Amino acid sequence: MDENVAGAIRRIPLFGGRRPDAVERLGGLTNLVYRVGLDGTDYLLRIAGEGTGDYIDRAVEAHNARVAAEAGVSAAVLFFDEADGLMLADYIPDAATMNAERFKDTGACGRAALAFRQMHRCGADFRTVFDVFEKMDEYLSLLAELKAPVPDGYQDVKRESDVVRKALAARPAVLAPCHCDPLAENFLDTGERMWIVDWEYSGNNDPMWDLGDLSVEAGFGPAQDAAMMQAYFDGEPPSDQLGRMVLYKAMCDLLWTLWGVIQHANGNPADDFWAYAVNRFERCQALMGDAGFTRHIAAVTKGG
Secondary structure, three states: OOOHHHHHHHOHHHHHOOOOOOEEEEEEEOOOOEEEEEEEEEEEEEEEOOOOOHOOOOHHHHHHHHOOOOOOOOEEHHHHHHHHOOEEOOOOOEEEEOOOOOHHHHHHHHHHHHHHHHOOOOOOOOOOOOOOHHHHHHHHHHHHHOOOOOOOOHHHHHHOHHHHHHHHHHHOOOOOOEOOOHHHEEEEEEOEEEEOOOOOOOOOOOOOHHHHHHHHHHHOOHHHHHHHHHHOOOOOOHHHHHHHHHHHHHHHHHHHHHHHHHHHHHOOOOOOHHHHHHHHHHHHHHHHHHHHHHHHHHHHHHOO
């Protein structure tokens, strides 16, 4: 067993100093995630990645993850060290980790939407607000400290995004507890219900952010977007809510471009994060340049 994992397990009271029966690496881009077995029970162990404390508030994450578990959409948190993000949670059995290919099933898109709706309407609050435009400014400040360049043209497109910001602010959304980072791999599907994991970036937000971000992350096409939105709204979505979802598709790419550059600057070896950032930026530019984007801005400004 890797000493990094062994050291983490020694810190968790539930294990009482005992060695686990089994350890299996599950993945993770910025963190190390493992399935750990003890006495016939499986747990999920998360070791936070180096440098992630620069842009993730672990105390906020701990609170929000527990709220999500109480809402019935995420696994119970059994141990959380707010100093460095070490976490032990229940392991969800018999569930497939989602990816873009599995989300081609429109039924899965609908189940994800229902999980979002359950979270958004749970009546609880998260400890922080996730504002995409403030988050962009935060990441740009961090990149300035790191002396890391952004893709060519980024600042121009960010200035162009002011029209999106004004449209969204014209009729402010009622904020709800949101995941805010719905990578396809953050969903676990049993075929009957969808679970959502990894609440590092969570906060109170416009619910349409979650749907727009998932659409981008999982590469949804029109049929998948329609299945997701119709499940969430129990029918055809209001035009302004559909518009907000589309605007957030562009804004999440603009934001996560910067996240990719941060990973590149920090030397994260899990992927080619510069290529990741450039791809996201180019996709944002393409969507904002589409003729339909202006119609969605108008629908959002007008309201439902």
